[in-house]
Amino acid sequence: MSGGILQDWSANAGNIRIQLMLASFRFAGKLYRWPRAMRWLAAPYLAIYQLLMYWELGIELNYKAEVGPRLKLFHGYALVIHDHAVIGADCTLRHCTTIGARRGTDDCPVIGDRVDIGSNSVIIGAIKLGDGSVIGAGSVVLHDVAAGQTVAGNPAKPIGSQV
DSSP: OHHHHHHHHHHTTTOHHHHHHHHHHHHHHHHHTSOGGGHHHHHHHHHHHHIIIIIIIOOEEOTTSEEOSSOEEESOTTOEEOTTOEEOTTOEEESSOEEEOSSSSSOOOEEOTTOEEOTTOEEESSOEEOTTOEEOTTOEEOSOBOTTEEEETTTTEEEEEOO
């Protein structure tokens, strides 16, 4: 756990608010993964986490989501991450981004490593964003994005490649 916190800390150097928020997220995730019989001990912290993050900061970074190390957040306001979402390592998220289900709880995106997501983006459904892909600001992504591909628009369409 401490490795993930320290890696997030260095990825967001100079932004103490985001550093503390990600440390709280990692700690809440660790507590949530305790054995079911002991999870009641973590309930007060998890409740405080949700109260502060969701209500006070306006960030729905659900501690149940699988998020890889070195997550980089810019601003973080109005960020919504579904609890079944999977985010790889070294990803960048900007404010007003939604990553969530389209119809049910199990159809959430799987985001690869080194994905850069612009602000005001919506990524929903059982889709995959390949490693190194770039999502332009204001995009609505409803279909898979190949590794290294850049997409933008509503609905998002390929506009380039990083390869």
